[in-house]
Amino acid sequence: MLYSCNSCGASMVFDPDRNMLVCPQCGSTRDSMPEGTESMRMECPNCGAAFEGAERRLVYQCPYCASWVSVDANLAADNAPVKITPFAFGKKTAREKIRDAFDRIPFLPDSFLRDPEGKDIDAVYAPFWLYTMEGEGSYDYTGEIQRSHHVGRTVVTNHEVYDIHRGVRYSFQGIPVDAMDELEDKIIDAALPYERTLAKKMDPIYLAGTESFLPDREKDEEQYLARARKWALEAVDDRESTLTSRFVGLKKRNSERTLENDPEKTEGVLLPVYRYEYKGLGTHRIYMNGTSGRMSGNAPCDRKKVLFHYLVEAACTVISAAAIVGMLGVLL
Template sequence: MVIQYKCPNCGSDMAYDSESGHLSCPNCGRQDDIETFPEMNIIRKFDPDEAKEYHCENCGAVILTEAETTATHCSFCGAPVLLADRLTGDLAPAKVIPFTISKEEAVAAFKKWTKNGRLTPRGFTSGDRIKKMTGMYVPFWLYDIEGKADVAALATRVRSYTTGDTIYTETDFYDVRRELDLSYLKVPADASEKMDDELMDKLEPYNYGELKDFKMPYLAGYLAEKYDYDDEALFSRIESKIVPYIDSYIGSTISGYSTVSYTQKQIHTNKKNVYYTLLPVWMVYYDFDNKEHTFAMNGQTGKVVGKPPISAFKVIAWFTAIAASTFAIVKAISFAVGGVFW
């Protein structure tokens, strides 16, 4: 099924506007609330014989997509279309965080970010090198986790004191037990096979207070994908994500000792709730030195992640400056204490 939102004024295709939070018509400027958009202006077409081939209601062009795509544009007329049969049933997202950063704002923020790289080549920050910037909703699973930790440790407190000419060391030993109930809310893991997990992790945090119940109009004008991995397949990744935080919390409850040696540490985690969620990401493809560099921007907060190229010349200059500064400081200290420094 292909879904398109037609402007009640002029019949043009409407798309979601990140600034107003409404469906917006690029032709006449009309804006409509998603909740009250007229049903008669939602065009749906479904051909049961078509599996992965769709047709644009505007120009009739064939829309061929990858199996994971749920929202895209017509390659011929540019109209935003939603592939609704890939957004229903088990594939229906529960939540969505809409884009709050427009494409123009994203471009400006990215250009500003490139200028903050002290070790990037000079040419990297000059000129308009953005090859492509794509706004897309990436599928995530958000997990509410309940956990229990059962911990046993042998701890010591060491005290030294002097009596006369004798130094005494006194060591007290303690059996330490901790039984902890833990909970973590909205722990994210991206569920798209083609997205780089490390890149997606670094886009965090999102403001989950802005989560909304999923509605298809939020996707109009953007790309979107359905999940490749279900929540069971990604749970081990979530466990590996939260265990360091659990370890840190356990450590914070056993303080004031000279040494702590764990004799038992059992951590159990369970899923309480899982939410299939679409999160906004601007993907930025940047040309430099005959190579394409890929960056990602959080479509809600504007946070940019990626690895810019490093200038060898700037690195050498940076280390040279540090060495020169260190030499000057050491020389000054030497003269201050009356020594001679060569």
């Protein structure tokens, strides 16, 4: 379906700051999907050009007429995400956040973050499967608690040896497993951790102007389940080690754990990440979580500025050395 503007016919994009579709040509807005018929064909409904490389995309920008089009065949697929965590702020805010974080770094090139059009910031929705798992654990340990007290001038230490049995139940909701192999690791890292309560029912209105993808494989794929299980059991082990830390010389004699996936509760979700790409001095990328604003990445370094900095510093050093020599002269 086309995201076309009712007033001028141009292609609209979603603006998270205003929570609606906005026309970049005439400024018209709307808060629901434009009327139109869904098209299951992999071609642009505006100009008829074939979609190229859109096999896994949920939204597509036609390279010929620049229209944004929802890829309805993929949105209707069995493994299409049912939820989405929309971007909490727009590209303009994302740019300000990057500037705040990096502007005080010396040697930043002047052209860093200076593209007024904002075409250097991409909005990406990464597909994840969220798993619900429950289980029980049973642990047997031997451990000591040591207590010391004084008897006259002697310190007496009691060693109390315990047989410890722990039974625990645990449940996890929404364990995230990234579901697209080709996506950059940095995008996946930036999408996590995510806030479960921010997820909304999937609506293609949020996708206009973004890169959004379908999961590579179905939710019950064993490799996804294995990763969710590994994550959950590591969390159980971490918790177990903090709970048993008051004992000295703890020895685990036996442990059993179970972990069951509830396939009915698995959900596909799209999580939002901004990517700023600077191409002035090699390619540098900064990644930002689209809800928390947490970011990672490296800023470029302008070598000419570095050289200038060292020249100034060297000049300062010479001046102070001259000053010391002058002082010595007075003292002698």
